[in-house]
Amino acid sequence: MNTEPDRQNEPSEKGRINFFRPLPGFMRKKVHYIWVLLASWACFTFGFQFLLVLLEKSPDGSSPLTEKILFGFPFHYWYSGQFIILWFILLCLLYNLFVDRLTGQYRKRK
Amino acid sequence: MLAEHLKLAPALLLFAVLAIFILVGLASRTAKGEYYLVSGRSVGRIGIGAAIASNWMSAASILGIAGIFYLQGYFAFAYIIGWTGGYVLLLILMGAQIRRFGKYTAPEFVEARYASPWARVLSASIAILISLIYCVAQYKGIGLVFSWIFGLSYIPALIFGTAVVISYLVLSGTLGALRNQRFHYTVLILCFIFPLFLVAKKLGFFWPVPQIGYGAALQEILSRPDLAGTAPWLHGTPYQWIALCFTLMVGTAGLPHVLSRFYTVPNIRDARWSVVWGLFFIGLLYWSAPAYATFAKVWELRHGVAVNPETARALADIIVIKSAEWASLPSWITGIVAIAAIIAAFSTVTGLLIAGAGAFSYDIYYQLINPTATERQRMAVAKVTTLVLAMVVLIVAAKPAALIAEITAVAFALAGNTLFPVFLLGIWWDRTNKQGAIAGMITGLLITFAPLILGQLIPGLQDLLPPTGSALLGAPLVILITIGVSLLTPPPPDEIRRFLLEKVHTP
Numbered sequence: 363m364n365t366e367p368d369r370q371n372e373p374s375e376k377g378r379i380n381f382f383r384p385l386p387g388f389m390r391k392k393v394h395y396i397w398v399l400l401a402s403w404a405c406f407t408f409g410f411q412f413l414l415v416l417l418e419k420s421p422d423g424s425s426p427l428t429e430k431i432l433f434g435f436p437f438h439y440w441y442s443g444q445f446i447i448l449w450f451i452l453l454c455l456l457y458n459l460f461v462d463r464l465t466g467q468y469r470k471r472k
Numbered sequence: 473m474l475a476e477h478l479k480l481a482p483a484l485l486l487f488a489v490l491a492i493f494i495l496v497g498l499a500s501r502t503a504k505g506e507y508y509l510v511s512g513r514s515v516g517r518i519g520i521g522a523a524i525a526s527n528w529m530s531a532a533s534i535l536g537i538a539g540i541f542y543l544q545g546y547f548a549f550a551y552i553i554g555w556t557g558g559y560v561l562l563l564i565l566m567g568a569q570i571r572r573f574g575k576y577t578a579p580e581f582v583e584a585r586y587a588s589p590w591a592r593v594l595s596a597s598i599a600i601l602i603s604l605i606y607c608v609a610q611y612k613g614i615g616l617v618f619s620w621i622f623g624l625s626y627i628p629a630l631i632f633g634t635a636v637v638i639s640y641l642v643l644s645g646t647l648g649a650l651r652n653q654r655f656h657y658t659v660l661i662l663c664f665i666f667p668l669f670l671v672a673k674k675l676g677f678f679w680p681v682p683q684i685g686y687g688a689a690l691q692e693i694l695s696r697p698d699l700a701g702t703a704p705w706l707h708g709t710p711y712q713w714i715a716l717c718f719t720l721m722v723g724t725a726g727l728p729h730v731l732s733r734f735y736t737v738p739n740i741r742d743a744r745w746s747v748v749w750g751l752f753f754i755g756l757l758y759w760s761a762p763a764y765a766t767f768a769k770v771w772e773l774r775h776g777v778a779v780n781p782e783t784a785r786a787l788a789d790i791i792v793i794k795s796a797e798w799a800s801l802p803s804w805i806t807g808i809v810a811i812a813a814i815i816a817a818f819s820t821v822t823g824l825l826i827a828g829a830g831a832f833s834y835d836i837y838y839q840l841i842n843p844t845a846t847e848r849q850r851m852a853v854a855k856v857t858t859l860v861l862a863m864v865v866l867i868v869a870a871k872p873a874a875l876i877a878e879i880t881a882v883a884f885a886l887a888g889n890t891l892f893p894v895f896l897l898g899i900w901w902d903r904t905n906k907q908g909a910i911a912g913m914i915t916g917l918l919i920t921f922a923p924l925i926l927g928q929l930i931p932g933l934q935d936l937l938p939p940t941g942s943a944l945l946g947a948p949l950v951i952l953i954t955i956g957v958s959l960l961t962p963p964p965p966d967e968i969r970r971f972l973l974e975k976v977h978t979p
Binding site for chain 1: 546549552553556557559560561563564565568683684687688690691694702703704705706710713714717718721741744745747748751752755758759762899900901902903969972973976977978979
């Protein structure tokens, strides 16, 4: 087997697909937006659980967040049971609005 | 204890509904011609969203979620959040790219992206394994509900249920009936939510929106914190919660066929928007499931019924049905919930068995064992495999090891540890090669099954890698190994890298 990288067959350094080094233009803008959405996805899902741990007063996790009542539910219960699904729907919505705009821009330019 | 007597109304209703589904399936065929032509305009984004939701709903959603709530309170939100948040991950990270790539099942994608027969066979085997585990959970649901309807004990009910599934599969196959997914979703969600209004009304809660009304029910049982289970870490540590939730999310994203309708819609913009609707339709189910469990507990509290842990575990997976029964609704209304569960389980099982058999006959038998096989031979192999898979699942499901949602979660852990990295890296890093993909998938298999097989032998292993949450550590590790092995071996062919650049990542 020829293990030496074949320079001719290798796409140039600029034309590589790498999530952490997106190509300028469409891909870079899209990846930036993906980062923002991923961050809010992670914060609202896992960040909230960390918050519960940080604020807990006893090992079972009782905290001001679990004692406050909202719409008849303990706050953390309402958050995980009802709010976060809405939040996910909103994230998908935002992604779609953004991609619609971005695609519009780049299709026109072509 | 669960099996009492034959309930006539639900039994008749069940066969009536199955017959209606076959008839509607026949009607959709003549109207549509080819099944994937969703004819964008007339169906629209809402219709595709309903199809996505119908494709998703299984016994795990209908029976399993409420069962976990009944037993584990807040811990169960890890399932709900995992199974909805996974769609966000799939949509923003991979949906559009996989669609442009043009290969939607794991073996097809692996074949096209990594160009290696071994990687393909490996991914096909993993896909079959996922189907099998997923089906075991569905079979458990079928067995329990059949046992409730027909007054049989679990094993005979399971065998009877399997016979009905296979007959349904063969009958709709021979007649050429298709699944009208919008109709399917509508029936399912109505069957699931309608009885909930009545339960809420019977118990005296705010019934017009029982999804909010059960807050008051929760207050009522909060006087017994152990029963209510709302304290966050009462039934699992924060690590277990996060591991499970993360695993289900990457597992969802690792099963891109859950968006199957997404990929067959002519207009990609409609496809993207349909996910918003799909998630809303799935949300309708997940907003409601905890209410069933809460109402069941309220009834127990009011009637002073003390359920011991063992009975509670046995009841959990049919608690949605019990909840309606305890509220003394007429038996045909209780039967509606049972039928929703059966329909969801049936469609999931038939879909998975056919897909699994297809993967075996095409990706393993045709590619590896008999490359000269004719179309007819492959069809025959697929048919035999369907039956074999159905029997294997039956044997495993005869003594189910865990709750429905837990068994399903293991299938998601497997997908998250193997297929998710293969798709993610395949799309977002063009340097990933076949050696990396194979090494990654094998590591993923080991990580998924180590806590199940070696959990008893190695102390602490299940704390680190819970069987239902192994992908929190597993998926990142598999990604690192795939990257490492890829860098140590020659880069993939230039054509595929150019294809990714020019076709997959363009506006």
